[in-house]
Amino acid sequence: MNLIAMASARMADFLRWGADAQGSTRPLGLMRIAIATIVFVRFANEVSLYQGDSLSFVLLGLVFFGLTSTMLVGFKAQASCAGVALTLMTMHFYMGKVHGYPGWSSHHIYILVVSVSLLALSPCGRSFSWDRYRALAQAQDARDIPPEHGDLWPQRLIALQLAALYFWAAVDKTNWSFLSGQRLEEAFIWSFTGRALEPLISLGAILAVLSIIVAVVEYFLAFAIFVRRWQALVLPLGLALHAAFYVLLPVNTYSATVMVLYLALLDPDAVHRFLDRMIQNHGQGHSPHHL
Amino acid sequence: MTLTCTAHTDAPPHTQRSAPTLRRAAFAAIAAFILLGPAPGQLFGAHSMLLREWVMFSAAGIGLPEGRFTLHRADGVVTMSPLEVVALPSYLALPLDRRIYEPADLKAFAARICNDARETARLSFEGSVGTFAGWRPLIAHDVCNNPAQAHYGDALP
Numbered sequence: 001m002n003l004i005a006m007a008s009a010r011m012a013d014f015l016r017w018g019a020d021a022q023g024s025t026r027p028l029g030l031m032r033i034a035i036a037t038i039v040f041v042r043f044a045n046e047v048s049l050y051q052g053d054s055l056s057f058v059l060l061g062l063v064f065f066g067l068t069s070t071m072l073v074g075f076k077a078q079a080s081c082a083g084v085a086l087t088l089m090t091m092h093f094y095m096g097k098v099h100g101y102p103g104w105s106s107h108h109i110y111i112l113v114v115s116v117s118l119l120a121l122s123p124c125g126r127s128f129s130w131d132r133y134r135a136l137a138q139a140q141d142a143r144d145i146p147p148e149h150g151d152l153w154p155q156r157l158i159a160l161q162l163a164a165l166y167f168w169a170a171v172d173k174t175n176w177s178f179l180s181g182q183r184l185e186e187a188f189i190w191s192f193t194g195r196a197l198e199p200l201i202s203l204g205a206i207l208a209v210l211s212i213i214v215a216v217v218e219y220f221l222a223f224a225i226f227v228r229r230w231q232a233l234v235l236p237l238g239l240a241l242h243a244a245f246y247v248l249l250p251v252n253t254y255s256a257t258v259m260v261l262y263l264a265l266l267d268p269d270a271v272h273r274f275l276d277r278m279i280q281n282h283g284q285g286h287s288p289h290h291l
Numbered sequence: 292m293t294l295t296c297t298a299h300t301d302a303p304p305h306t307q308r309s310a311p312t313l314r315r316a317a318f319a320a321i322a323a324f325i326l327l328g329p330a331p332g333q334l335f336g337a338h339s340m341l342l343r344e345w346v347m348f349s350a351a352g353i354g355l356p357e358g359r360f361t362l363h364r365a366d367g368v369v370t371m372s373p374l375e376v377v378a379l380p381s382y383l384a385l386p387l388d389r390r391i392y393e394p395a396d397l398k399a400f401a402a403r404i405c406n407d408a409r410e411t412a413r414l415s416f417e418g419s420v421g422t423f424a425g426w427r428p429l430i431a432h433d434v435c436n437n438p439a440q441a442h443y444g445d446a447l448p
Binding site for chain 1: 311314333340341344345347348355379382424425
């Protein structure tokens with residue numbers, strides 16, 4: 001088999017894995033709820049109506065609160081996600097990058113923009129949503145009940161986004177200034193000078209070891225997150241890395257967002273069955289009055 | 292008690308799907324954007340607002356000094372840490388425009404002392420400053436009155 005034939009076979013495999021993916025929509029429903037909550041927490045204070053110094057800013061606040069609320073409860077879920085995505089793009093690119101609104105051009109906002117945009121392309125309203133609740137209430141028989149099943153190519157793109165994030169973050173760290181521990185020391189000086197944990201700055205060679213570990217783990221995660229049989233080891237490793245970032249550096253909502261996006265890496269049907277089991281155990285074993 | 296679990300996913304035969312060719316084309320295009328978008332900026336320095344680079348915290352400590360400021364008063368010298376000079380509890384509160392991107396920026400960093408008309412003593416600095424390439428030694432003989440002579444310790448003044 002020549003090189004072109006091999007490449008086209010790999011491409012076909014890739015498209016089958018990504019573009020043709022189908023399965024349970026429950027992970028998407030959970031991601032929609034969690035990401036809407038994170039967006040709300042990140043911006044609610046900054047775009048609240050009392051912060052408005054112009055009519056357009058007040059309007060932005062009204063649109064923001066309306067759309068994030070409908071995204072959260074899953075009312076017209078895909079349209080709501082599309083609205084939130086457009087709102088976040090305006091805030092990130094126009095207000096953050098063009099007009100320099102402090103903090104709004106940051107990478108933790110961009111990952112929210114990507115997440116919500118991809119959720120808007122997915123059937124994220126088929127599970128855990130007001131849309132589903134209404135459809136169930138209006139169903140005449142079982143055939144009218146909408147399936148918790150659909151195209152998962154946007155979920156695969158979220159997984160690819162995680163891999164790209166790890167790979168390019170590791171590329172950025174593959175240089176002497178990072179691997180020698182100097183850039184980590186600079187970041188720690190920024191975070192810890194004048195604080196109780198200031199001694200962390202003076203770890204010397206340990207900072208170099210930590211830097212090398214972070215870069216190696218990020219390269220590893222970029223590929224290993226896709227290997228299902230490794231996930232029992234790889235996903236806790238990734239979660240631990242983000243937990244460490246969360247408590248050591250002012251990463252804002254970045255770690256929480258990435259942790260939620262790990263749902264895109266799990267087998268969606270396994271998540272579905274797990275939730276079924278949880279609900280059934282509850283229903284068979286206990287009365288809610290006894291809890 | 293036997294626990295049974297219904298392992299179905301409500302998968303119906305009639306699930307609506309978008310046209311395969313269009314879906315595959317959209318998937319491939321977005322995947323290429325996600326996977327290769329950072330390459331021009333991170334590999335070739337061709338930065339664009341629309342192509343996000345994943346360089347988190349690479350600039351976190353850039354422009355922050357480590358070392359000692361010294362006030363040379365007639366009745367003796369007074370040494371101060373950089374945080375004492377800016378009078379902030381933490382570098383997290385320091386605005387970006389007060390950071391030291393060039394040696395002469397030391398004056399903006401020490402503006403609280405340099406702009407104080409009652410303080411006439413010479414202020415010097417000896418230490419290092421964070422750069423993208425790591426730490427660089429930085430020396431300034433007279434931060435407030437002659438900022439132009441401030442220089443990196445590994446370069447000629």
